[in-house]
Amino acid sequence: MRFMVMVKADENSEAGVMPNEQLLREMGEYNEEMVKAGVMLAGEGLHPSSKGARVKFSGNERSVVDGPFAEAKELIAGYWLIQVKSLDEAIEWVKRCPNPMEGESEIEIRQVFEAEDFGDEFTPELREQENRIREQAEANQQ
Amino acid sequence: MAPDAHGAIDAVWRIESARLIAGLARIVRDVGLAEDLAQDALVAALEQWPESGVPESPGAWLMATAKHRAVDRLRHKQMAERKQEEIGRELELEQQRAEPDLDAEIDDDIGDDLLSLIFTACHPLLSPEARVALTLRLIGALTTPEIARAFLVPEATVAQRIVRAKRTLAEAQVPIEVPRGSDRDPRLASVLAVVYVIFNEGYSATAGDDWLRPALCEDALRLGRILAGLAPEEPEVHGLAALMEIQASRSRARTGPSGEPILLLDQDRGRWDYVLIDRGLAALQRAEALGGALGPYALQAAIAACHARARTPEETDWDRMAGLYGALAQIAPSPVVELNRAVAVSMAFGPAAGLELVDALTSEPSLDGYHLLPSVRGDLLARLSRLDEARAEFERAVSLTDNERERTLLLERAAGCA
Numbered sequence: 001m002r003f004m005v006m007v008k009a010d011e012n013s014e015a016g017v018m019p020n021e022q023l024l025r026e027m028g029e030y031n032e033e034m035v036k037a038g039v040m041l042a043g044e045g046l047h048p049s050s051k052g053a054r055v056k057f058s059g060n061e062r063s064v065v066d067g068p069f070a071e072a073k074e075l076i077a078g079y080w081l082i083q084v085k086s087l088d089e090a091i092e093w094v095k096r097c098p099n100p101m102e103g104e105s106e107i108e109i110r111q112v113f114e115a116e117d118f119g120d121e122f123t124p125e126l127r128e129q130e131n132r133i134r135e136q137a138e139a140n141q142q
Numbered sequence: 143m144a145p146d147a148h149g150a151i152d153a154v155w156r157i158e159s160a161r162l163i164a165g166l167a168r169i170v171r172d173v174g175l176a177e178d179l180a181q182d183a184l185v186a187a188l189e190q191w192p193e194s195g196v197p198e199s200p201g202a203w204l205m206a207t208a209k210h211r212a213v214d215r216l217r218h219k220q221m222a223e224r225k226q227e228e229i230g231r232e233l234e235l236e237q238q239r240a241e242p243d244l245d246a247e248i249d250d251d252i253g254d255d256l257l258s259l260i261f262t263a264c265h266p267l268l269s270p271e272a273r274v275a276l277t278l279r280l281i282g283a284l285t286t287p288e289i290a291r292a293f294l295v296p297e298a299t300v301a302q303r304i305v306r307a308k309r310t311l312a313e314a315q316v317p318i319e320v321p322r323g324s325d326r327d328p329r330l331a332s333v334l335a336v337v338y339v340i341f342n343e344g345y346s347a348t349a350g351d352d353w354l355r356p357a358l359c360e361d362a363l364r365l366g367r368i369l370a371g372l373a374p375e376e377p378e379v380h381g382l383a384a385l386m387e388i389q390a391s392r393s394r395a396r397t398g399p400s401g402e403p404i405l406l407l408d409q410d411r412g413r414w415d416y417v418l419i420d421r422g423l424a425a426l427q428r429a430e431a432l433g434g435a436l437g438p439y440a441l442q443a444a445i446a447a448c449h450a451r452a453r454t455p456e457e458t459d460w461d462r463m464a465g466l467y468g469a470l471a472q473i474a475p476s477p478v479v480e481l482n483r484a485v486a487v488s489m490a491f492g493p494a495a496g497l498e499l500v501d502a503l504t505s506e507p508s509l510d511g512y513h514l515l516p517s518v519r520g521d522l523l524a525r526l527s528r529l530d531e532a533r534a535e536f537e538r539a540v541s542l543t544d545n546e547r548e549r550t551l552l553l554e555r556a557a558g559c560a
Contacts, residue, residue, distance in 0.1 A: 037157065037368065038364035038365065038367030038371075083360060083364070086156075092153035092154055092156075
């Protein structure tokens with residue numbers, strides 16, 4: 001199963017302060033360990049929210065809000081996609097991560113949906129509908 | 143400690159056990175004994191951690207505990223005196239070293255130890271089934287019941303295989319090492335074959351199977367990725383990793399709503415997993431960058447990559463694929479490869495060119511009764527407007543398959559040739 005492991009932002013990361021050399025090195029070693037264990041599928045650091053935007057939906061309306069956004073601790077500064085056997089294993093890997101920020105920080109672990117997780121909700125009809133939509137989208141692209 | 147301590151210990155075991163067993167195997171020079179010692183350490187963890195909490199360096203804790211057990215066992219067991227002394231001395235020496243260094247020390251040797259363990263578990267002296275079971279158990283950290291359920295065999299059978307395999311290795315005094323020289327290539331081929339067998343077993347799982355079966359794909363992928371880290375200089379290691387990543391990328395798209403198989407060209411490419419495709423293409427690039435002629439895994443990966451790169455079936459680079467199948471037919475000739483080559487050639491250069499290759503296969507005894515041969519031949523004949531012959535081939539294909547869906551499809555094609 002796969003987990004999205006998200007590093008929460010803090011004031012420094014939101015201010016665009018880069019990690020110090022020691023943290024970069026430790027993070028590099030940690031990444032290498034996960035790669036060598038065949039666990040890490042992908043992972044990236046994210047720019048501060050000042051370089052991002054939000055699209056807000058209200059019924060059929062869409063409005064765009066440019067960053068930065070308040071509540072740094074609710075924002076994401078980076079992520080990994082890992083493939084492990086259980087949430088426990090994901091937790092165990094995350095516990096081995098160097099503290100990504102100076103002082104207090106938090107890493108959130110969320111399981112990624114797999115096709116079979118949709119179970120009965122994802123009925124054959126829905127699947128077919130999804131396929132039709134995809135086909136339509138592809139036809140439009142040509 | 144939290145009530146789910148056992149989950150945490152399981153997780154530590156999953157992460158640490160292969161390195162632990164590998165490190166111990168180097169010291170005690172016996173895979174079976176190494177695993178027993180590691181299990182002893184696990185039992186100790188299960189006893190102590192729920193009270194004390196998981197130690198900060200769980201891997202080092204397990205290793206230190208296992209080494210203590212090793213000394214205890216060696217003292218109490220009737221072993222050949224010299225061997226005991228020798229190993230006992232080595233162990234005590236290791237224990238005398240400062241504990242904080244243990245982690246670093248383990249890390250230093252760990253790559254070689256782990257690779258040695260993998261080569262040993264896949265030793266050609268063992269039966270193919272035993273290699274698979276031992277590899278999943280020692281490196282994949284699967285339990286015997288898990289392996290049994292995944293392979294749909296009784297637990298006792300798997301347990302027997304593992305016990306016998308360990309005994310065989312001990313009796314033959316197989317050195318636990320990374321083979322060098324002329325031995326290396328065939329031994330590596332054995333390792334890669336074991337990993338690919340595990341992958342294919344998972345890939346052949348069908349809806350309704352125990353989830354442990356499809357999970358074998360993930361186990362194999364993990365093994366392949368570990369190998370790529372341990373032997374990055376071997377192009378075929380990257381080739382196999384690439385092949386598995388790309389094949390796994392299609393797993394969501396290869397069955398329809400009611401579980402029926404969907405052929406590659408009919409698959410919804412929006413359901414392919416592009417994280418895995420990117421990983422597969424990167425691994426293939428590493429194999430190619432190492433230079434030299436591509437081996438069978440890298441070639442198959444390159445063929446799979448032709449599909450993976452094409453956003454629609456029409457964009458497929460059939461020309462390149464025909465060439466890759468040609469290269470594969472040179473180093474790993476088989477009638478099935480040849481049939482696939484014929485299909486690629488027909489897509490690249492037209493049905494007549496493909497038919498020529500297929501016709502050469504009609505007398506191939508190993509394809510006798512293989513429904514895809516008349517099925518492909520029928521398709522090529524139909525494209526050449528030789529409809530009577532095409533219909534006869536489709537009808538022959540129908541008579542050779544029990545798969546209802548395929549029969550329906552083939553009957554439709556036969557009817558279309560009127």
